[in-house]
Amino acid sequence: MYTDKEKLVAGCQQKDPKAMKRLYDELAPKMLGVCMRYTHSRDEAQDLLHDGFIKAFESIGELKNPMALESWMTQIMVNLSINYVTRDDNLCYSDLEMSEGEREHFDDEELDLDRRTTLVEDVVKALQALPYRYRAAFSMKAVEEMEYGEIAALFNKSEATVRRYVDRARQLIIENLNMKGKQI
Numbered sequence: 001m002y003t004d005k006e007k008l009v010a011g012c013q014q015k016d017p018k019a020m021k022r023l024y025d026e027l028a029p030k031m032l033g034v035c036m037r038y039t040h041s042r043d044e045a046q047d048l049l050h051d052g053f054i055k056a057f058e059s060i061g062e063l064k065n066p067m068a069l070e071s072w073m074t075q076i077m078v079n080l081s082i083n084y085v086t087r088d089d090n091l092c093y094s095d096l097e098m099s100e101g102e103r104e105h106f107d108d109e110e111l112d113l114d115r116r117t118t119l120v121e122d123v124v125k126a127l128q129a130l131p132y133r134y135r136a137a138f139s140m141k142a143v144e145e146m147e148y149g150e151i152a153a154l155f156n157k158s159e160a161t162v163r164r165y166v167d168r169a170r171q172l173i174i175e176n177l178n179m180k181g182k183q184i
Helices: 004-013 017-036 042-062 066-086 100-105 118-128 132-143 148-155 159-179
Strands: none
Touching (some): 004 042, 004 066, 017 042, 118 159, 132 148, 148 159
16 A cells, blocks of 8 residues: 555656645745745745755655655755755955955845744844855754764865854854843
């Protein structure tokens, strides 16, 4: 007896447009949230989401366990996001200060996530206001629960540098929240 998820994956493997649309409709909101943890704007996150679904539909035949669909999709989105963050040639990894322009870059309207509390909302805003390298390193460590060595390999940096990124991200999030009157 096939489960609904197995039927959905089988439909996508056969390139059934209805199955593909259903998969997109079911997972896109969560996958957009994954992408937004790594980007400055909703537009960037949506671009990554789009690319991620294209990659998933092209390689869904490789998915051996349909029950792992959501974690497989999450890994695709995380990998694309990490590649997006680490390929930016304009990043200056030695700069440990956030410019005023970077702080102001965040726009409240760009976040359209369903949040339960204002503290969670403020933390998400503070995370998105971070420079790419800090946000990515912090998200990989705190959200994706990756080891420092894994993150260092992706950034092609030392573990000590990655630890500084994560620590600096934590400091900037706390500073941002304290500026908003949220004592952490």
